[in-house]
Amino acid sequence: MAEVFHHEPVLAAEIVGMLVRRPGIYIDGTLGGGGHSCAMAEALERLGFIADSLIIGIDQDDAALRAASEKLSHWKEHTVLVKGNFGDIETIFRKVCSERDLRPEAAGILLDLGVSSYQIDSAPRGFSYLREGPLDMRMDRDAAVTAADIVNTRGEKELARIFFRYGEEQRSRSIAKAIVAYRERVGPIRGTGELAGIVRDLARGGENVIKMLSRIFQALRIEVNSELDVLRDALLQGIGCLGEHGRMAVISYHSLEDRIVKNLFAEHAKSDWGPKGVGLREPLVRASVSLVNRKPLLAGSEETERNPRARSAKLRIIEKNPKGGCREC
Numbered sequence: 023m024a025e026v027f028h029h030e031p032v033l034a035a036e037i038v039g040m041l042v043r044r045p046g047i048y049i050d051g052t053l054g055g056g057g058h059s060c061a062m063a064e065a066l067e068r069l070g071f072i073a074d075s076l077i078i079g080i081d082q083d084d085a086a087l088r089a090a091s092e093k094l095s096h097w098k099e100h101t102v103l104v105k106g107n108f109g110d111i112e113t114i115f116r117k118v119c120s121e122r123d124l125r126p127e128a129a130g131i132l133l134d135l136g137v138s139s140y141q142i143d144s145a146p147r148g149f150s151y152l153r154e155g156p157l158d159m160r161m162d163r164d165a166a167v168t169a170a171d172i173v174n175t176r177g178e179k180e181l182a183r184i185f186f187r188y189g190e191e192q193r194s195r196s197i198a199k200a201i202v203a204y205r206e207r208v209g210p211i212r213g214t215g216e217l218a219g220i221v222r223d224l225a226r227g228g229e230n231v232i233k234m235l236s237r238i239f240q241a242l243r244i245e246v247n248s249e250l251d252v253l254r255d256a257l258l259q260g261i262g263c264l265g266e267h268g269r270m271a272v273i274s275y276h277s278l279e280d281r282i283v284k285n286l287f288a289e290h291a292k293s294d295w296g297p298k299g300v301g302l303r304e305p306l307v308r309a310s311v312s313l314v315n316r317k318p319l320l321a322g323s324e325e326t327e328r329n330p331r332a333r334s335a336k337l338r339i340i341e342k343n344p345k346g347g348c349r350e351c
């Protein structure tokens with residue numbers, strides 16, 4: 023039976039309005055089912071830019087690439103879909119540009135972080151405590167390490183660190199201890215339900231079990247896919263790929279991601295004016311980007327009612343400055 027890929031793109035109108043402003047190369051680093059890419063292609067067509075534009079879609083999940091290729095079939099000539107990690111965004115971008123003899127300067131980049139609704143809702147992928155499935159959680163199914171490997175082989179201290187760092191879970195130590203005790207008593211933990219059961223048994227009366235489960239599953243997912251490790255690097259590479267006035271938009275869904283995006287954007291939006299009191303008229307080093315929005319854009323009530331996933335979304339956008347990062351120019 024054909025897979026049904028369902029995922030409603032978040033803040034799609036805002037992305038299109040703020041990113042698509044001229045013909046050029048657009049990189050969708052988190053292609054998913056192609057919802058945002060499709061909206062961008064429609065806008066490029068409507069504005070008469072499509073003939074001189076290319077969308078490079080990247081995803082590490084084969085199922086996403088299959089779904090997106092179907093969704094974007096109308097714009098086949100103007101899209102290139104690549105299986106890969108956005109941690110390699112610059113290499114992928116430069117390779118596609120050199121194969122097509124294009125100047126490697128992107129007009130827009132989008133990163134819509136995390137997992138898609140399809141991945142979460144697909145029981146065999148093992149992302150959700152609400153669905154019985156193997157403890158897998160790999161976005162890239164060719165990757166070596168699954169959530170089961172982590173839960174069954176890491177020591178108590180290491181598990182506690184993962185739950186605290188990536189789930190901000192206050193009871194990280196007790197949960198890690200319960201997991202290790204269960205492994206010794208019963209054997210390896212194989213399924214999502216089995217892990218959820220251990221967490222549930224530990225929850226005190228009145229404690230919000232659902233929130234606890236969300237935090238533990240989020241922490242494991244982040245660890246399995248090294249999500250935060252590649253993000254900072256991808257943002258830096260992304261800034262390097264942008265042409266003058268090119269924009270990068272990032273949608274994050276939890277505070278750990280948003281903090282990385284916010285801090286890195288702020289760092290690069292600052293010019294270096296040298297030591298205080300020197301009174302230079304021009305900065306020593308110009309800021310490489312400007313913040314398009316100082317505060318993150320959030321979805322409106324109409325969208326969050328229709329698509330609960332949009333509730334936690336935060337959109338931050340930067341624009342590459344001409345001569346950004348330039349010393350004395």
Ligand SMILES: C[S@@+](CC[C@H](N)C(=O)[O-])C[C@H]1O[C@@H](n2cnc3c(N)ncnc32)[C@H](O)[C@@H]1O
Pocket residue numbers: 029030031032051052053054055056057058059080081082083086106107108109134135136137138139161252
């Ligand atoms: C929130 S979904 C994107 C949905 C997409 N914007 C749409 O409209 O259909 C995130 C997608 O990014 C992919 N992904 C997450 N981290 C990635 C990474 N480091 N490299 C490549 N793809 C990644 C996931 O596999 C997933 O398909």
